[in-house]
Amino acid sequence: MAKAKAFTELSNEDLKLKLKENRSELFNLRFQMATSQLDNTARINVVRKDIARILTEIRMREIKTKQQTAAAA
Numbered sequence: 001m002a003k004a005k006a007f008t009e010l011s012n013e014d015l016k017l018k019l020k021e022n023r024s025e026l027f028n029l030r031f032q033m034a035t036s037q038l039d040n041t042a043r044i045n046v047v048r049k050d051i052a053r054i055l056t057e058i059r060m061r062e063i064k065t066k067q068q069t070a071a072a073a
Contacts, residue, residue: 007057019054022047 007015026047032038 004053004057007053010057012058012061015054015058019051019058022051022054026051 007018010018026044029038029044029047033041033044038044
């Protein structure tokens, strides 16, 4: 589990890569759960929250960029 502060230090490209990796992991975890092979069910919630943290950071950066361009105009 990564803290939100760890995501603020990543670049946009790294965030997108991390998001892709987490979504892939979540898919695999769900697949394992469906086939009764998943041992640690709590991992699904951890990955889901990490995805939410990444999406939040991406959105915060978008809003910040829009505010800066509006202030410059």
